[in-house]
Amino acid sequence: MAAAHGDLRHLLPGNYKRLIASWLEEDCPSLDYGGFVVGESEGEARLLGKSEGIVAGVPFFDEVFTQLGCTIEWHIKEGQPLSPSPIHHCATVRGPIRKILLGERVALNILARCSGIASKSARLVAALRAQGWQGTLAGTRKTTPGFRVVEKYGILVGGADPHRHDLSHMTMLKDNHVWACANNRAAADGGVKDPSSIESIAAAIPRAVQAAKAAGGFATKVEVECRSVEEANAAIGAGADVVMLDNFTPEGVREAARVLKQEWAAKQRSFLIEVSGGLTEENAAAYACPDVDILSTSSIHQGTSIVDFSLKVSLR
Incomplete structure (x- = not known):
């Protein structure tokens, strides 16, 4: 830190x-x-x-x-x-x-x-740390307008990672970005019944990642918010640097992170797994496991x- x-x-x-x-x-x-x-x-x-x-x-x-x-x-x-x-x-x-x-x-x-x-x-x-987890605890961009630099500074003094400081710091493709990409693709293809379905999102992720890589260049990391292992695999395969497992259960996180790390280790593909969504001081430890690299939460700076x-x- x-x-x-x-x-x-x-x-x-x-x-x-x-x-x-x-x-x-x-x-x-x-x-x-x-x-x-x-x-x-x-x-x-x-x-x-x-x-x-x-x-x-x-x-x-x-x-x-x-x-x-x-x-x-x-x-x-x-x-x-x-x-x-x-x-x-x-x-x-x-x-x-x-x-x-x-x-x-x-x-x-x-x-x-x-x-x-x-x-x-x-x-x-x-x-x-008391339970042996050596990953990174990070904040989020859910900061107070006009007060972000103070809040991010407090996170650093506390020994956590501030995560992104603004929209230009790393490319974060959240669900809305990918859904919009899927919807645009669906419209171009004459429409699909549900462009927000897991299958449609998984198909849209590679296009979104490739566009982000092209715009940000080699110096800008790309992170993708994922609702399933299928979406995470699509993101990793497209070159995402970080996949965020969002709103998983603690058991779901452990299984998904283990499967992803094992599957891609054989292909020598390096990436980080971040877990986010509803983490607090009371429950964060349940999500900490060796295959998870980052736990991100707004609870350390919001409220x-x-x-x-x-x-x-x-x-x-």
Whole structure:
């Protein structure tokens, strides 16, 4: 995982600073009445960690206060665990009190949400490793519009894989892509009774994969969402790099993954098997088996609880 190889802030695109500026503007688009009362006195604020979890989102927290002319001294490293008791003094923010309070809510919202995602990701990775599975736990593209870079960053801090960052990052042929391809083919052939049938989809997959390969070139991997072993075989045979077994039962996953790996190993065809669809912290371990390479789930970043932080101001 990227988290094991250095400072994750070096992965961040330059546009995250513009996002921070827009979030500050959103929170104070007009007059800062509370700031007027406080004035320009200098002071500092202690960032307190008040619940269990791990700290994530440090670059975003820093950028909020940097843009407001404040400085930050961290007393804990990103990725380090917190316990609810005693309350942990995580960082100290210094600067004009008005500016500290101007950035307080934006910074805390980002840090709390990012830390919650990292914490849940880390728990699920640990649970899967505890049962001996060495594959990749990944997120999904079901992220909050405008907040994706923070959510993907939290996944990385938690030791999971962010999966695709956007539509240009890898080609994912989901059921709707293949169904549309099958429907187009059916129309060209004068129509079929059910272009969404397993037989029609399996026949359409090679055309969809070949078109994706031609458009993306050698540098872009192609993944195909599959509802059956038949569809997966069609995708692998057409050159797909990853097949996603979607909404299978745990028993169905084990059998399908075993059959696919055994069948194609004899043909020296290399590919990855991803499993997705309804995976949660409670049931993901049931899908982990040696023939599965990736478990992907939105549950590690969608609807997660936060890690509770507060900022307490004191005058110098």
